[in-house]
Amino acid sequence: MPWWGWLALGVALLVAELSVSADFWLAVVGAAALVPAALGFLGFDLPIWSQWLSFGVFSVVLAVFARGPLSRRLMEGTKALPPELVGEEVRALEAIAPGAMGKVSLRGSTWNARNEGATAVAEGGVAHVAAVDGVQLSVRPVASDPA
Secondary structure: OOHHHHHHHHHHHHHHHHHHOOOOHHHHHHHHHHHHHHHHHOOOOOOHHHHHHHHHHHHHHHHHHOHHHHHHHHHOOOOOOOOOOOOOEEEEOOOEOOOOEEEEEEOOEEEEEEEOOOOOEOOOOEEEEEEEEOOEEEEEEOOOOOO
């Protein structure tokens, strides 16, 4: 492949990382694609198998040694935002025993929820969001639930 092909691949992967936030995986592979591009630009006429080998080796080396530290360093200054769903009222779509998983409705969407309370949440019963872990909610039943 010509050096400019590797350059285009590397730049495309780096731009894709900025667009989709792939946890630095696309950035690592994109940076590795710049190695055969640089070698070709500097006049090294490497056979195609050698280009692919250098691309593969640098992908692995960067993934093992650079991705983790780079990710930690760039993310150390970011602060977690307070979960905006904590305290929201949800309605159980099925009965949820204490400590069990079930489905709840919140803002018109169905969510997976774990009952963190000491009592069950009845089907159609009301609970409050106690915590958010990704796309899973931790809920506690409302004490005076009329359902």
